[in-house]
Amino acid sequence: MAHHKSAKKRIRRNAARTEINGARIGRIRTFVKKVEAALQVGDKDAALAALKIAEPEMARGAQLGVLHKNTVARKVSRLTARVKSL
Numbered sequence: 001m002a003h004h005k006s007a008k009k010r011i012r013r014n015a016a017r018t019e020i021n022g023a024r025i026g027r028i029r030t031f032v033k034k035v036e037a038a039l040q041v042g043d044k045d046a047a048l049a050a051l052k053i054a055e056p057e058m059a060r061g062a063q064l065g066v067l068h069k070n071t072v073a074r075k076v077s078r079l080t081a082r083v084k085s086l
Contacts, residue, residue, distance in 0.1 A: 024061055028061050028066075035054050047082075055076055058075060
């Protein structure tokens, strides 16, 4: 248990940030799932449109430190390659 005022504040802040970051990751996963669903069906136009929306969301996650930038780059690259192959 924290004994200092600053440590108690840090615990409160970490809890709030964890909630925000979790919501952001969930949002990113939702957009990625939309791309994958379109790929599953084989609808290239829908997959391309979904990728266009998912890519900036993923980049924003990397920029804010929720995901590592290389992780985002890898995922975007793989999704783009899958959409191109349709």
